[in-house]
Amino acid sequence: MLDLIPSLGRWQPAVSGQRCAVATIVAAGGSVPRPLGTSMVVSEHGDVLGSLSGGCVEGAVVEAALAAMRDGGSRLESFGYSAEDAFAVGLTCGGQLEVHIQPTGTAGLDLAALRGFAHADAPSSLAIIRRLDAGGGAGGGPVLVADPVRFTASGSAALAALLGGDASVIRAAAVQLEPLLRGGRAGLVRLAPAEGCGTTVPVPEPITLFVESRLPPARMLIFGANDFGAALVPAGKLLGYDVTLCDARPAFSSQGRFLAADQVVTDWPHRYLAAEAAAGRLDGRSVVCVLTHDPKFDIPLLETALGLGLAYVGAMGSRRSHRQRIDALLADGTPAEALERLHSPIGLDLGAVTPAEVAVSITAEILASRVAASKETPTAASLKDGSGPLHHSEPSFTDEPRTHEPRTHEPRQEDPWT
Known part of the structure; x- marks a missing residue:
C-alpha cells in the first residue's frame, strides 16, 4: 500500500470520496513480477490506480474488488499456473501470488488517512500494519507507524487495539514485527490466538498481520x-x-x-x-x-x-x-x-x-x-547457467487453513517464450 500513497492525493476517485477496494500482494512464490506489498486500488466505477502483475491478473483482481465492494467483505485470491486449464487467468511466468482485497471503510481502512502522508513533508520513514484474518474487524484500523526503526510493539496502543489487547499476543507479535519494520521490509506475520488453547472450544483462525515498512534510502x-x-x-x-x-x-x-x-x-x-x-x-x-x-x-x-x-x-x-x-x-x-x-x-x-x-x-x-x-543463494552466477525462479523472494506460502477460502485462478498453458 505504501507504494501508492504518493499518488493518492492526485487520484480523483480517492479525492472525491468514491468507494474503493485495495488489492495487495501478501504472499508470493517463484517468478513473480512485483514484490510483497505491491498494491492496486480499484474504485466503485472500475478506475484503477497501480498494477500488481503488469497485466497477467489485473482483470480478475478488478472483478474481485468490485465484488468485495458489493458484499462489503475482504477476500483472499490466489493466482498460479496450471497447464490443465489453457484459458484461465494466471501468471504465465509460473509464479504464485496471493492477493488480499479489502474495501475501504472496512476494519478502518481509510484512504483519506493515507492521503495525509502524500504531502511534501511526508516522512521518509513509514510503515503500515494491517490485520487480514476475519477476527480483525472489531480491532480498529491499520496501524500507521511514522518511525519504523524506533517502533516497539509494547508501546503501541494502536497495535494493542488491533490485536485485542492480549499481552502475550503482543509480545509474540513483537518478535516478528519489529525486524520487518526496522529492515524496511514487507511480510506476513501469523500468531496463535490467545483463546482456544487446551480447551474443547474450536481453535480460532490464526491472527494474520501484513506489514509494509519503508525507510529512507540506504x-x-x-x-x-x-x-x-x-x-x-x-x-x-x-x-x-x-x-x-x-x-x-x-x-x-x-x-x-x-x-x-x-x-x-x-x-x-x-x-x-x-x-x-x-x-x-x-x-x-x-x-x-x-x-x-x-x-x-x-x-x-x-x-x-x-x-x-x-x-x-x-x-x-x-x-x-x-x-x-x-x-x-x-x-x-x-x-x-x-x-x-x-x-x-x-x-x-x-x-x-x-x-x-x-x-x-x-x-x-x-x-x-x-x-x-539473506542466505537465498550463496554466490552470484549467470542467469543462463542457473535454474529455478529468477526472483528469490522470501517463502511465504503455507499450508495453514484459512477462514476465507481463496478462489484459485489458474493460468493458461505455458508460454515457451516466458
Whole structure:
C-alpha cells in the first residue's frame, strides 16, 4: 500500500470520496513480477490506480474488488499456473501470488488517512500494519507507524487495539514485527490466538498481520575523489542509494564532476565515517567503498568501517596492496573475523578495466552480497547457467487453513517464450 500513497492525493476517485477496494500482494512464490506489498486500488466505477502483475491478473483482481465492494467483505485470491486449464487467468511466468482485497471503510481502512502522508513533508520513514484474518474487524484500523526503526510493539496502543489487547499476543507479535519494520521490509506475520488453547472450544483462525515498512534510502559512502569515484556515484544513485563522496583533499573533492552525489564532503575519511556513525546516520544497510588507494587514508578508514556492522565494505587495490593492507590491519589489532567481511580487491571478476566498468563490477558485488546475506543463494552466477525462479523472494506460502477460502485462478498453458 505504501507504494501508492504518493499518488493518492492526485487520484480523483480517492479525492472525491468514491468507494474503493485495495488489492495487495501478501504472499508470493517463484517468478513473480512485483514484490510483497505491491498494491492496486480499484474504485466503485472500475478506475484503477497501480498494477500488481503488469497485466497477467489485473482483470480478475478488478472483478474481485468490485465484488468485495458489493458484499462489503475482504477476500483472499490466489493466482498460479496450471497447464490443465489453457484459458484461465494466471501468471504465465509460473509464479504464485496471493492477493488480499479489502474495501475501504472496512476494519478502518481509510484512504483519506493515507492521503495525509502524500504531502511534501511526508516522512521518509513509514510503515503500515494491517490485520487480514476475519477476527480483525472489531480491532480498529491499520496501524500507521511514522518511525519504523524506533517502533516497539509494547508501546503501541494502536497495535494493542488491533490485536485485542492480549499481552502475550503482543509480545509474540513483537518478535516478528519489529525486524520487518526496522529492515524496511514487507511480510506476513501469523500468531496463535490467545483463546482456544487446551480447551474443547474450536481453535480460532490464526491472527494474520501484513506489514509494509519503508525507510529512507540506504547510504553509499564513496571515499576517493578520482575517476573511479566519479563513475561509481551515478551507479550508486541508479541503485537507489543516498550517495556521499568524501575526500580529504579540497582540490579533488571540489570538482564539478561529483555534483551528482547527494553529499560531497571534504574531511579525513575515518573521521567523517566515525562522526556519521556516532550521529546515527548509518545502519545495517549502509555500504562503504574505499577507492582512495592510499594507506594513510585506507587503514584508519577500514579499521573504523569494519567495526560498524555495515552491509558491505569494499576496498580498491591490487592483490599486493590487499596483502599489505591486511597485514597493516592485523598489526593494528583488527580481528581476523572482521577482515573476512572485507571485499578486497573490490568488485566481481567481470574483466572490468575502465572506471565505468569497475563501477558495474562494484555494484554487482554489492547486489550479490545482499543475496548472500539473506542466505537465498550463496554466490552470484549467470542467469543462463542457473535454474529455478529468477526472483528469490522470501517463502511465504503455507499450508495453514484459512477462514476465507481463496478462489484459485489458474493460468493458461505455458508460454515457451516466458
